[in-house]
Amino acid sequence: MHVTTTISFQSQLPGDRPEVRFKDHHPSLTEREAVLEARRCLYCFDAPCQQACPTSIDIASFIRKISTGNTLAAARTILSANINALSCARVCPTQVLCEGACVYNHRDGSQPPIHIGRLQQFAMEAAYAKNAVASLLGDKRASTGKKIALLGAGPASLACAAELTLRGHQCVILEQRALPGGLNTNGVAPYKMKADVGLLEAEMVLGLGVELRTGVTVGKDVKPEDLLAEYDAVFLGVGLGPDGRLAVPGEELAGIIGAVELIDQVKTRGQPLFEGVAHAVVVGGGNTAIDVARELRGLGVPEVTMVYRRGPEHMSAYAHEQDGARHDGVRFLHWHVPVRFNGEGKVSSLTLARTRLEDGRLRNVPGSEADVPCELVAMAVGQGTLKDLCTAFAGVDFRDGHVVVDPDTGATGNAKVFAGGDVANGGKEVVNATAEGKRAALAMDRMLTGA
Amino acid sequence: MVDLSINLAGIKSPNPFWLASAPPANTGDQVMRAFDHGWGGAVWKTLGDQIVNVTSRFGALDVGGSKVVGFNNIELITDRPLEVNLREITEVKKRYPHHAVVVSLMVETRDEWRDIIKRSEDTGCDGLELNFGCPHGMCERGMGSAVGQEPRVLEEITGWTKEFARTPVLVKLTPNITDVRVPGRAAARAKADGLSLINTIKSIIGVDLDKMVPYPVVGTKSTNGGYCGPAVKPIAMHMVAQLAQDAQVRLPISGIGGISNWRDAAEFMALGATSVQVCTAVMHYGFRIVEDMIDGLSLFLKDKGMNSAMELVGRAVPAFSEWGQLDMNHKVIAHIDELRCIGCDLCHVACRDGSHDCIHFHKEGSAALVAQEEKIRARVGAPPAARIPYVAEDECTGCNLCSLVCPVDGCITMNDVTKNKEFQSWNDRVAQYGSAKAAVENSPRMWKDKH
Ligand SMILES: Cc1cc2nc3c(=O)[nH]c(=O)nc-3n(C[C@H](O)[C@H](O)[C@H](O)COP(=O)(O)OP(=O)(O)OC[C@H]3O[C@@H](n4cnc5c(N)ncnc54)[C@H](O)[C@@H]3O)c2cc1C
Numbered sequence A: 001m002h003v004t005t006t007i008s009f010q011s012q013l014p015g016d017r018p019e020v021r022f023k024d025h026h027p028s029l030t031e032r033e034a035v036l037e038a039r040r041c042l043y044c045f046d047a048p049c050q051q052a053c054p055t056s057i058d059i060a061s062f063i064r065k066i067s068t069g070n071t072l073a074a075a076r077t078i079l080s081a082n083i084n085a086l087s088c089a090r091v092c093p094t095q096v097l098c099e100g101a102c103v104y105n106h107r108d109g110s111q112p113p114i115h116i117g118r119l120q121q122f123a124m125e126a127a128y129a130k131n132a133v134a135s136l137l138g139d140k141r142a143s144t145g146k147k148i149a150l151l152g153a154g155p156a157s158l159a160c161a162a163e164l165t166l167r168g169h170q171c172v173i174l175e176q177r178a179l180p181g182g183l184n185t186n187g188v189a190p191y192k193m194k195a196d197v198g199l200l201e202a203e204m205v206l207g208l209g210v211e212l213r214t215g216v217t218v219g220k221d222v223k224p225e226d227l228l229a230e231y232d233a234v235f236l237g238v239g240l241g242p243d244g245r246l247a248v249p250g251e252e253l254a255g256i257i258g259a260v261e262l263i264d265q266v267k268t269r270g271q272p273l274f275e276g277v278a279h280a281v282v283v284g285g286g287n288t289a290i291d292v293a294r295e296l297r298g299l300g301v302p303e304v305t306m307v308y309r310r311g312p313e314h315m316s317a318y319a320h321e322q323d324g325a326r327h328d329g330v331r332f333l334h335w336h337v338p339v340r341f342n343g344e345g346k347v348s349s350l351t352l353a354r355t356r357l358e359d360g361r362l363r364n365v366p367g368s369e370a371d372v373p374c375e376l377v378a379m380a381v382g383q384g385t386l387k388d389l390c391t392a393f394a395g396v397d398f399r400d401g402h403v404v405v406d407p408d409t410g411a412t413g414n415a416k417v418f419a420g421g422d423v424a425n426g427g428k429e430v431v432n433a434t435a436e437g438k439r440a441a442l443a444m445d446r447m448l449t450g451a
Numbered sequence B: 001m002v003d004l005s006i007n008l009a010g011i012k013s014p015n016p017f018w019l020a021s022a023p024p025a026n027t028g029d030q031v032m033r034a035f036d037h038g039w040g041g042a043v044w045k046t047l048g049d050q051i052v053n054v055t056s057r058f059g060a061l062d063v064g065g066s067k068v069v070g071f072n073n074i075e076l077i078t079d080r081p082l083e084v085n086l087r088e089i090t091e092v093k094k095r096y097p098h099h100a101v102v103v104s105l106m107v108e109t110r111d112e113w114r115d116i117i118k119r120s121e122d123t124g125c126d127g128l129e130l131n132f133g134c135p136h137g138m139c140e141r142g143m144g145s146a147v148g149q150e151p152r153v154l155e156e157i158t159g160w161t162k163e164f165a166r167t168p169v170l171v172k173l174t175p176n177i178t179d180v181r182v183p184g185r186a187a188a189r190a191k192a193d194g195l196s197l198i199n200t201i202k203s204i205i206g207v208d209l210d211k212m213v214p215y216p217v218v219g220t221k222s223t224n225g226g227y228c229g230p231a232v233k234p235i236a237m238h239m240v241a242q243l244a245q246d247a248q249v250r251l252p253i254s255g256i257g258g259i260s261n262w263r264d265a266a267e268f269m270a271l272g273a274t275s276v277q278v279c280t281a282v283m284h285y286g287f288r289i290v291e292d293m294i295d296g297l298s299l300f301l302k303d304k305g306m307n308s309a310m311e312l313v314g315r316a317v318p319a320f321s322e323w324g325q326l327d328m329n330h331k332v333i334a335h336i337d338e339l340r341c342i343g344c345d346l347c348h349v350a351c352r353d354g355s356h357d358c359i360h361f362h363k364e365g366s367a368a369l370v371a372q373e374e375k376i377r378a379r380v381g382a383p384p385a386a387r388i389p390y391v392a393e394d395e396c397t398g399c400n401l402c403s404l405v406c407p408v409d410g411c412i413t414m415n416d417v418t419k420n421k422e423f424q425s426w427n428d429r430v431a432q433y434g435s436a437k438a439a440v441e442n443s444p445r446m447w448k449d450k451h
């Protein structure tokens, strides 16, 4: 077990990890570019972009500050709403959030919406480069003497811990892995953000005075009831569970790997991957499936095929992500399901069946089975849940794949326990986890201070 | 073909576009290249006793991403020997006999004026311009704007020059006075042949906030400069129009100040200028801008059914009147086109905070909102109907503000609702009711009490 306050986790990342080979799709703006883009913003009244941001960043105001050269104040405006703003700027699906709501979308189409994410990235990078983030957050309140345990060091817990720490509470984060940041460190596609950025942001939060204990699996190394006894409150920010499987024959063969597990290898481990892989198959139709497929292509796998059991219109992956995958040369096989993995110890092919809808039910087409070669299969068929861990906290209810919470406060059935992020919303985005972490912190603060 | 040639007090040029007396008209090489590009005339950089300049000597005002909206300089008159300038002017006139070459002059004593006028006219130049406008450096030595600000001195010196000159004499006026008609009338009394205006405006263009020295920085100090460029155009046009209208002036005018394109030129001409002079725009973009000016003015004149540039001169002067002559019965009301509106709501906040709070939103669930939704139903990319505001017609004061801030062309129109009311000016009304107080009492109220 490691107890950490401030430490450079970035230096623990292997320099030869596969993700470093990806080109950054979010290059930084120069000051001049940022100011010119900021000046395009209309400074809307009651701006719709802000309404579309889950953390309600005052976008019109921060952009105006960029336009006047007041960059650090812009960063302050952003941080006051969203402590994970550096990563959000890069990983948010802005097309369907702030930028999707920008009034420029209602113009004649001659000008794109304001590049809000890139402007946010510009302001945050400036604040980090000047080492100004902590001072922009202002002074911490006097210690309240209250202790809070936060489970998992992902965006939800980090946002929650930052807010609680600034309000004078003592926070301890328990994380099973060696590195903090959650999926921001080991999940997000490398062309959007590399692991060091997720770690930099986590280090900033830890630097506020949050204690991090890595290598601690709650439920195994620490008992929930002990946490409830020792701490004044507990925050569940453990995210989703391990990669799901299909229960198809042959799934135990080598070369078949869960998508999130595979992405973790790409992002944080220094192994040569996919040597000799000529064909890879990704099973699934969500954003994780798309990410894996694009990453495999980016790492040089010649043929990457996505297998999805329904049509393109049914895929939960964003349209812009599907386009991106197509652009990267990913092949799509819609209306197909795996029925069997074949190979001797190692997977060498996959038997697929065609599917169709019959009276609204999905069925395999009899006699449609065919083999496709593959040396690697990524299973992106959803992640499991951490129901057992969560419900081990007495009173916590778990339904429909997530902890049951009051959406305004993150409160659970146990008065001392709050939850936020993927574990509470069933799996959304970093920005939702951030918003929910902060919201829970405010509610916990009210509870702890009796305010 | 439209005839662009002009005749200003006997000075003829193939078109109304002249270089102002400034750096672009500093040398024979420049003036000849300008003529090759299409400029019709040039007022040579002011001649006088040789001076030396400081560095740096220019500053600029950038606004909202636009460079050099305003420009400022602390340079003096020509720093080249008089003989060199005179030799080059002779050369230019010989090579370009049909272009207008006017020599700008600034000296002190009667004898100096006699001498420099003789030597200048020996070059074959078409006219003289008396620089009574320079507001920096030279005025500290009793010349430039020091003369332009003293009508009696201006009249006396202009009188001398008229004694000595054989070619037309233009008096270049300074805007650094309270009423430009006073120096204009003084020039007219001294029998000047024409007026040029404006010279630059006394100004500080900015402050270096690190050094705590105004711009342009000369070591550890700066001084007031002369302001020009696009930002001064409204001030210059007002002065031109005032002089064009003044019965005691009645002199042809060469308009100067912020002219950058054919439209600026057309506006100055409509307000009474026969030729226009340009400095800043050429310093910014070079001589080539005249191509747009020539084409633009020709097409404009043709479009308006005018056969010559001279027909345009003074066209808008009769419509420039005193406030008391304006029609009190004229009424316009703002209207928002819901098929163009993008829902930025800038008009709402502008009218609320900066005018009369007449732009509102349809209430949720109201019949009006339903009707609005109906109206925009077929519009692709429409904003939410609830974000499209409407103008309360009984509240609108017709001030124009909303239509000025709206970012979408043609979205807010100011509709004429005068109906068949007869023209009645304020002066008419005062005459009708006997006093200003009675006139107010008998006027319809423009504003609504909202409390
Ligand atoms: C492949 C992939 C790509 C994604 N891409 C994007 C994207 O581009 N943009 C975006 O906005 N979102 C993206 N997401 C979603 C986003 O990553 C999550 O919504 C977000 O990270 C949720 O934050 P969290 O804090 O709730 O959980 P997580 O980030 O999952 O963090 C949970 C942490 O808890 C730890 N933990 C779990 N169990 C225990 C335990 N028992 N004891 C101690 N620690 C424990 C985990 O190790 C982990 O560090 C992606 C998700 C995936 C899987």
Ligand SMILES: Cc1cc2nc3c(=O)[nH]c(=O)nc-3n(C[C@H](O)[C@H](O)[C@H](O)COP(=O)(O)O)c2cc1C
Pocket: B020, B021, B022, B023, B045, B046, B071, B072, B073, B075, B076, B077, B078, B104, B131, B133, B134, B172, B198, B199, B200, B226, B227, B228, B229, B230, B232, B256, B257, B258, B259, B277, B278, B279, B280, B281
């Ligand atoms: C750098 C500079 C030097 C100038 N020098 C003179 C000058 O020597 N004599 C003169 O009459 N006006 C001078 N002017 C004023 C210009 O002729 C002109 O009146 C003024 O710049 C307004 O025109 P603009 O807005 O097109 O620049 C100078 C202006 C500038 C910018």
Ligand code: SF4
Pocket: A040, A041, A042, A043, A044, A047, A048, A049, A050, A059, A060, A063, A101, A102, A103, A104, A113, A114, A116, B344
């Ligand atoms: S909606 Fe677009 S233009 Fe309006 S404030 Fe937001 S970013 Fe700026």
Ligand code: SF4
Pocket: B336, B337, B340, B341, B342, B343, B344, B345, B346, B347, B348, B387, B388, B389, B405, B406, B407, B408, B411, B412
């Ligand atoms: S300013 Fe124009 S575009 Fe914006 S809300 Fe008003 S009418 Fe619509």
Ligand code: SF4
Pocket: B333, B334, B350, B351, B355, B356, B357, B358, B359, B391, B395, B396, B397, B398, B399, B400, B401, B402, B403
């Ligand atoms: S014209 Fe003036 S008063 Fe009328 S709605 Fe527009 S801003 Fe308001």
